[in-house]
Amino acid sequence: RKEVEQDPGPFNVPEGATVAFNCTYSNSASQSFFWYRQDCRKEPKLLMSVYSSGNEDGRFTAQLNRASQYISLLIRDSKLSDSATYLCVVNPQAGNNRKLIWGLGTSLAVNP
């Protein structure tokens, strides 16, 4: 089992749709989790941090399910500008952020 696994997609959704991505992780001791977005040929940018059961920021909601070892990202009312690759990141060690484990990303295309 990969350390961090994401469905690569692509997810093609119309504007205004709600879309959700899942990310599974293998290390049950993992302490913290992040979602980054990466636009084509650009650097990853932090979208959300997830430390407890979940986090919400406007149209974006991240949830953590420790029992099943996955985190999810929900995007409501999708905008064209949400088109990007969404990277799931897991920190397997509390207090040590040097060895983050990065997923390969899920590609989202929001269509007019």
Added chain:
Amino acid sequence: SQTIHQWPATLVQPVGSPLSLECTVEGTSNPNLYWYRQAAGRGLQLLFYSVGIGQISSEVPQNLSASRPQDRQFILSSKKLLLSDSGFYLCAWSPSRGLKQETQYFGPGTRLLVL
């Protein structure tokens, strides 16, 4: 606010040539610094990290090296590039203390093509 710079933005180099990529951070002190490589179809691979001047940890043995001559400067180097060194090189920083120690912030990256 903090900003992170990388240069050059793109680079085309012949096999066997040397490499020097630079990263600088502004607006913070004593950051943790990281070099990553992102190859096509692959996830981010941590190459080096540094917790202070002159302190470098290597994650992947290869023909690359890193140095941190100043608190907010991180350099990635190679004496002889290989074709397999092509990729998108990203520098990142994170606070060395405080609530956001686990959050990494990336520079704009250098796209390297070795021919």
